[in-house]
Amino acid sequence: MEKEPLKEPLKEPLLKLDKVGIRFGGLKAVSDVDLELYDNELVGLIGPNGAGKTTIFNQLTGVYIPTEGDIFFRGERINGLLPYKITRKGMSRTFQNIRLFDDLSVLDNVKVAYHSLSKHGLLSTLFRLPAHFKGEQEIEEKALKFLEIFRLDHLRDEQAKNLPYGQQRRLEIARALAAEPKILLLDEPAAGMNTQETNQLMNLISFIREEFKLTILLIEHDMSLVMGICERIYVLDHGQLIAQGSPEEVRNDPKVIEAYLGEEIT
Numbered sequence: 001m002e003k004e005p006l007k008e009p010l011k012e013p014l015l016k017l018d019k020v021g022i023r024f025g026g027l028k029a030v031s032d033v034d035l036e037l038y039d040n041e042l043v044g045l046i047g048p049n050g051a052g053k054t055t056i057f058n059q060l061t062g063v064y065i066p067t068e069g070d071i072f073f074r075g076e077r078i079n080g081l082l083p084y085k086i087t088r089k090g091m092s093r094t095f096q097n098i099r100l101f102d103d104l105s106v107l108d109n110v111k112v113a114y115h116s117l118s119k120h121g122l123l124s125t126l127f128r129l130p131a132h133f134k135g136e137q138e139i140e141e142k143a144l145k146f147l148e149i150f151r152l153d154h155l156r157d158e159q160a161k162n163l164p165y166g167q168q169r170r171l172e173i174a175r176a177l178a179a180e181p182k183i184l185l186l187d188e189p190a191a192g193m194n195t196q197e198t199n200q201l202m203n204l205i206s207f208i209r210e211e212f213k214l215t216i217l218l219i220e221h222d223m224s225l226v227m228g229i230c231e232r233i234y235v236l237d238h239g240q241l242i243a244q245g246s247p248e249e250v251r252n253d254p255k256v257i258e259a260y261l262g263e264e265i266t
């Protein structure tokens with residue numbers, strides 16, 4: 001009997017934006033955006049100030065509901081889901097303006113992410129049942145592992161607000177990772193960092209992508225960071241995608257050069 005030829009399995013995108021747009025009153029901040037992310041990719045989202053990058057993150061994470069188009073995550077339409085539900089489905093993020101619990105310790109900032117996912121339930125926590133203590137211990141061990149990866153373990157008891165800026169940024173990424181995402185959205189992770197810190201961050205982002213088999217979408221103004229680590233890049237201008245492709249393709253695209261006129265693309 002003749003063998004059936006092996007069929008290539010269809011590659012489904014992990015995240016798919018289908019003609020996504022949003023309007024704020026008269027302003028169309030984002031329009032007609034098609035974007036796809038696949039397993040274990042590291043993809044950049046760039047564009048001049050006000051292009052709509054953060055607005056896309058806000059739509060992906062349920063902060064804003066798109067007024068046009070659809071967002072599919074692992075095949076499921078997620079428009080309009082509440083942010084915590086989207087986090088639980090496996091998407092977490094960091095913010096352009098760092099959002100930590102300033103008065104909590106470094107360790108507690110990471111543990112908070114686990115509590116939001118806790119499977120032990122409110123009852124076992126309220127009545128301090130054995131499951132609660134076992135859960136607490138597990139959570140602490142896991143949180144400490146993340147702090148080690150981000151070289152913050154020696155600061156575990158320090159209040160988050162006392163950390164220098166670069167370490168606060170790393171802590172925010174550690175917390176986002178602790179929510180065990182499939183997709184990690186990083187909004188300008190290198191903002192405010194010096195060159196040495198930026199280089200260390202580049203290595204760290206590549207490392208966590210491999211280590212945790214993550215898909216990462218990265219908004220970044222630091223072009224050397226984006227061009228250095230992303231396999232693909234999407235370019236937004238005035239809310240619309242104007243280019244996409246490899247760093248090389250994007251860097252040489254006349255539309256991108258024009259959009260960045262006056263800014264240096266290195």
Ligand SMILES: Nc1ncnc2c1ncn2[C@@H]1O[C@H](COP(=O)(O)OP(=O)(O)OP(=O)(O)O)[C@@H](O)[C@H]1O
Binds near residue numbers: 051053
């Ligand atoms: N809640 C809102 N209400 C009204 N306008 C908004 C709102 N959120 C964003 N915008 C507008 O949408 C546009 C895109 O903003 P967005 O912050 O997404 O740009 P960006 O590409 O992230 O810019 P930057 O690189 O400066 O952070 C801007 O014109 C902004 O003023």
